[in-house]
Amino acid sequence: MVTAVRSAWRDVPPYQVRQFAALALDEVPSLAHDILREIRREYPQLPLVPDEFGEPRALVGIRQSLEHFVAHLASGLDRPHVHPRVFQEFGRGEGIQGRSLDVLQAIYRLGVRLAWRRLAEIGQQVAIPAPAMYELAESGFEYLDGLVAESVRGYAEAAARQAGERLRLQRRLMEQLFTVPDRRRRGTGAGPSGPSGASGASGSSRSSGASGPAGALPVLAERAARIGWSLPERVAVAVLLRPAREAVAPAVAPDVLLDMECERPRMVVPEPDAPGRCELLGRAAAGWSGAIGPAVPLLDAAKSLRWAGAAVDLMERGLLPAGELLQCTEHTEALVLLPPEELIDDLTRRRLAPLDSCGPTHGRRLEETLLAWLETRGGAPEIAARLGVHPQTVRYRLRQIRELWGAEMDDPDRRFELELVLRARRLRGELT
Structure with missing residues (x-):
């Protein structure tokens, strides 16, 4: 009791x-x-x-x-x-x-x-x-x-409330950063019909003022000041894939802008080439998949974003490894050759047309031999060691290749195009 x-x-x-x-x-x-x-x-x-x-x-x-x-x-x-x-x-x-x-x-x-x-x-x-x-x-x-x-x-x-307001201002800053006009298009004065005299040129000059990169910088500086972010000279933009809807946000440094509201979260990393920055980002994003674009001048952040997004597209298709934060600059070949599928597919159809008369298995072996020759320009023993076959087999295949493509094998442009399409096929897993 x-x-x-x-x-x-x-x-x-x-x-x-x-x-x-x-x-x-x-x-x-x-x-x-x-x-x-x-x-x-x-x-x-x-x-x-x-x-x-x-x-x-x-x-x-x-x-x-x-x-x-x-x-x-x-x-x-x-x-x-x-x-x-x-x-x-x-x-x-x-x-x-x-x-x-x-x-x-x-x-x-x-x-x-x-x-x-x-x-x-x-x-x-x-x-x-x-x-x-x-x-x-x-x-x-x-x-x-x-x-x-x-x-x-x-x-x-x-x-x-302050955290919510800061995130809102941070997202606005990032959106402004990603919509800075391309500096290559400033003041060209030439439309579809070409230059049209002084009046056209002056009109173009006026239109490229406040809306151009130079006009965007004061707006960026004002928005950055509101969240205490110092405008860096160079940035890299990362795009992430959520491991799960409820995944905890990466524990990035205070100077890294992070937008978790997007379907694919985005990060703006200031001065990405600073010592130790890549390692810190990798640890902060542990458990996340994603890609970080190349380092670019601040006003070119949209370009870094574009490459990071392209890398994540390939990651979702299984063409780039997932489970880590990839550096786009370490996967340049895949990013250049894989996204323009229609162009590469059309070029592949035209350049590999001589193989139409061959069976699938034999045709693939000829492709692998041709690619090894294009990449090494070595002799039969070197190519054979690379492919794991007998040198005599390589000599036989090279004679067939010469017969199928003829004079095209002596044309540097044709050789370059053949190497492009064959490398693309290898990146897709269609060749070894």
């Missing part, structure tokens, strides 16, 4: 409680001023923000907390649970200013100690028993915990 803990405060006669509460409420205005004055002496940096009536919010908060505490005691509730909402504002203000709650909590503790001294004096005046006053002190510090909780709630709200 559990025995209920006896409350010393509840044993105090009601008339004494009412007497104590009345005296305490009378003291509240002067006590609040005394507490604020002592706080200001201990923490002179504390800003006094006025409310809509011109009264310091800190003073209002102190007075309301004292009134609420005493009112609860007078009603017989020895564990007050009502806390003035203004303490949420105090926490919110600390969050907005980017400060921690440490100083605010120290100020609260100082205020409670000062209030307890005055309440203890009043308790002696009306002969409140010592055990009841000890219980009152315990209740006061519990009330302090509630005030801190209100401030923490306001602080968290401010932090969440």
